[in-house]
Amino acid sequence: MRDRIEGVLSGRMRPAPARHSATVVVLRDHAVHGLQAFMLRRVRSMAFAPGAHVFPGGSVDPRDGEADLAWSGPSPAEWGAAFNADETLARELVCAAVRETFEESLVLLAGPTAESVVDDTRGDEWEADRQALLDRSQSFGRFLDRRGLVLRSDLLRPWAHWVTPAIEPKRFDTRFFVAAIPEGQRARDVSTEADQVAWVRPAEAAERARKGEWVMLPPTLATLSELAEFETVADVLAAPREIVVLEPTAEIVDGEAYLVMPESVPLLYAQG
Known part of the structure; x- marks a missing residue:
């Protein structure tokens, strides 16, 4: 880590480009445990964040920007304003969010109409569709069109914007x-990138x-720490959010390498 910090700070090493991606914190209200989030533990063979507990998500697919899919809720332009992105990228991000959530949990934020949502995604036909999305033999737009589904962007809320530190490869x-x-749906352990899933209270x-x-990247821990302040899903969805770019920086202090969080991020670990 120290070598990479020195290389980036001196200009000898050029930071790797950051790929656009989307992550969705799927929430539910449990009768006993209260607010819970759905989390996956990445398999230890993964190149990025092996063994880490994460939320469903992944990189944007170039076809996520297809403009002819049925869409309900805030427009790509409105999402672009929330996330400081152009309309094309905003469309890609929302589609990637919905697609990746379905691929990794079978939760699908789409319905037959602009006011309805699919109530069950279990069964062989849904699994075949999920596999076709995973191997990219079917685009997300084509999947929705063939099933006559409308993407429900109104079921999502913007929460945060994180960029991986420049020192990371x-x-x-x-x-x-x-x-x-959505009511009636069940999040399931279907992702080949995960070996364990759980519904868990953010504070826990x-x-x-x-x-x-649990191994956890700073953005995940920061998000959970914020969500721990809420009691219900409705409270989370109603919370006002100002989205700013959060990018940790790496520094060498007294000969030791440190990852420094943005000032606006709450303290993640106790000091002392």
């Missing part, structure tokens, strides 16, 4: 969304990360 420019799991997940029980 693999970098992502990620917009974070939050959404309630954050505490496990702070104790070293």
Whole structure:
């Protein structure tokens, strides 16, 4: 890490480009445990964040920008204003958010009409569609069109915007969304990139990360720490958010390498 910091700071090493991606924190209200988030543990063979607990998400597919898919809710222009992105990128990000969530959990934020949502995504035909999206033999727009579905962008809310530090060899420019799991749907352990899934209270997940029980990237921990302040899904969805770019920086202080969080990010780990 120190060598990379020195290389980037001196200009000897050029930071890797950050790929646009989307992450969705799927939420539910549990009768006993209260507000919970759906999380996956990445398999340890993954090149990026092996063994880390994450939310569903992934990189934008170039075809996510297809303009002819049925769309309900805030327009790409409105999403662009929220995330400081042009209309094309905003469309790609929202589509990637919905697509990746379906690919990794079978939760689908789409419905037969602009006011309805699919109530069950279990079964062989849905799994075949999921596999076709995974192997890119079917675009997300084609999937929705063939099934006669409307993307429900109104079921999403913008939450945060994080960029991987410049010293990392693999970098992502990620917009974070939050959404309630639609009534009747079930999040399932279907992702080949994960070996474990769980519904967990944000405060509990954050505490496990702070104790070293769960591996977690700073953006995930920061998001959980923020969500721990809310009691219900409705509270989260109604919370006003000002989206700013959050990019940790790497510094060498007294000969030691440190990753420094943006000033606006709450303290993630206790000091001392």
